[in-house]
Amino acid sequence: MTKTYKHFETAVIHEGYASEEMFGSLAPPIFQTSTFAFTSAEQGERRFSGEESGYIYSRLGNPTVNILEKRIAALEGGEKGLAFASGMAAVSAVLFALTKANDHILCSVGLYGCTFGLLTMMKEKYHITHDFSPMRTKEEIRSLIRPETACIYIETPINPTMQLIDLQMVSEVAKEYHIPVVVDNTFSSPYLQRPLELGCDVVVHSATKYIGGHGDVIAGLVVGKKDFIDEIAMTTQKDIGGVISPFQAWLLLRGLKTLPVRMDRHCEQAETIAKKLARHPAVTAVYYPNNDIQKKQMLRGGAMISFEVLGNKRTAQLLLNQLKLIKVAVSLGDTETLIEHPATMTHAIVPEDERLKMGITDQMIRLSVGLEAWQDIWSDLKQALDHIQAEAQSVVSK
Numbered sequence: 001m002t003k004t005y006k007h008f009e010t011a012v013i014h015e016g017y018a019s020e021e022m023f024g025s026l027a028p029p030i031f032q033t034s035t036f037a038f039t040s041a042e043q044g045e046r047r048f049s050g051e052e053s054g055y056i057y058s059r060l061g062n063p064t065v066n067i068l069e070k071r072i073a074a075l076e077g078g079e080k081g082l083a084f085a086s087g088m089a090a091v092s093a094v095l096f097a098l099t100k101a102n103d104h105i106l107c108s109v110g111l112y113g114c115t116f117g118l119l120t121m122m123k124e125k126y127h128i129t130h131d132f133s134p135m136r137t138k139e140e141i142r143s144l145i146r147p148e149t150a151c152i153y154i155e156t157p158i159n160p161t162m163q164l165i166d167l168q169m170v171s172e173v174a175k176e177y178h179i180p181v182v183v184d185n186t187f188s189s190p191y192l193q194r195p196l197e198l199g200c201d202v203v204v205h206s207a208t209k210y211i212g213g214h215g216d217v218i219a220g221l222v223v224g225k226k227d228f229i230d231e232i233a234m235t236t237q238k239d240i241g242g243v244i245s246p247f248q249a250w251l252l253l254r255g256l257k258t259l260p261v262r263m264d265r266h267c268e269q270a271e272t273i274a275k276k277l278a279r280h281p282a283v284t285a286v287y288y289p290n291n292d293i294q295k296k297q298m299l300r301g302g303a304m305i306s307f308e309v310l311g312n313k314r315t316a317q318l319l320l321n322q323l324k325l326i327k328v329a330v331s332l333g334d335t336e337t338l339i340e341h342p343a344t345m346t347h348a349i350v351p352e353d354e355r356l357k358m359g360i361t362d363q364m365i366r367l368s369v370g371l372e373a374w375q376d377i378w379s380d381l382k383q384a385l386d387h388i389q390a391e392a393q394s395v396v397s398k
């Protein structure tokens with residue numbers, strides 16, 4: 001296939017698929033099959049030995065899934081991609097591939113709740129320890145690197161505090177020690193941020209979020225160097241088995257086609273809503289990426305906003321209960337605007353003292369700005385904020 005384009009917006013639609021090889025089918029076919037028949041016993045032998053390339057069994061590779069893997073690799077600017085049944089299947093496959101018993105992982109402060117749960121399990125079962133660092137300076141990172149540090153694992157923007165980490169700076173330190181840097185790029189999508197281009201080694205995604213984009217699929221993706229991806233494919237993916245189904249892969253291929261268009265609108269709306277939230281008297285703080293690091297590594301600030309309200313856990317819950325259009329739900333990146341209370345939902349698994357150290361208070365609320373008219377999103381938020389304002393003030397004055 002010769003490439004006739006060089007822009008991201010074209011790659012999301014065409015990369016990795018040649019309709020002329022599929023009866024001209026404009027949409028990629030869904031190869032809904034578990035296994036692939038060999039023409040002879042000898043061919044089966046050649047496929048298994050690797051002497052001949054070709055499909056064997058869908059846990060080891062599937063044509064629909066491969067289109068998705070080629071496409072995401074190109075979009076992240078990496079050599080090879082691999083698709084998984086969920087974001088957590090992707091995260092766990094990468095972390096188990098990079099570590100062995102008694103190793104150490106250096107993490108950003110603030111991680112997706114289940115990634116925190118996975119790290120806790122790895123520590124308890126395999127003595128794979130971890131440290132959290134805000135990673136503000138090279139010195140701060142160097143001070144926590146040990147001989148047994150196997151990788152650096154980062155989320156930026158950090159969920160749900162929306163703090164940013166300078167990816168280029170971290171990758172420079174990691175290179176001094178020859179330690180790979182893994183970035184969970186879920187909140188930005190490759191349209192806003194491409195960690196591999198900043199020197200990082202592996203990107204993971206919960207494709208459930210912006211990549212799928214429509215709230216109808218759970219899936220994960222990994223992109224990195226060919227050797228590393230091949231290793232995962234033959235170990236922690238093949239033998240643990242968290243593979244994506246062909247239909248899920250097809251949904252992601254469809255979602256990806258509109259990623260740039262959706263992200264532009266998501267971001268534009270979030271920028272407007274963040275400004276309006278900051279001016280409401282019931283809101284005490286707004287967290288939305290908009291600083292030098294954002295300008296350096298993200299095309300725009302994204303569409304996730306966290307904010308704190310006056311009062312306590314009760315007023316935060318009252319706000320959620322008062323909403324009429326916005327859905328109270330975890331997840332993010334969907335067409336629908338979603339709102340949640342991290343302390344009791346996504347980050348309930350994190351012990352309270354750790355949670356407060358991460359900056360997740362009882363008054364914090366996380367908003368995923370959807371694609372409804374921003375005026376409707378704001379008017380729903382405003383009526384709920386107005387409602388809690390009186391209540392919150394009476395709590396504060398007590």
Ligand SMILES: *Cc1c(COP(=O)(O)O)cnc(C)c1O
Binds near residue numbers: 208
């Ligand atoms: C949702 C999410 C995950 C986990 O993905 P699943 O698809 O739910 O398994 C990992 N990291 C981040 C940042 C997420 O938002």
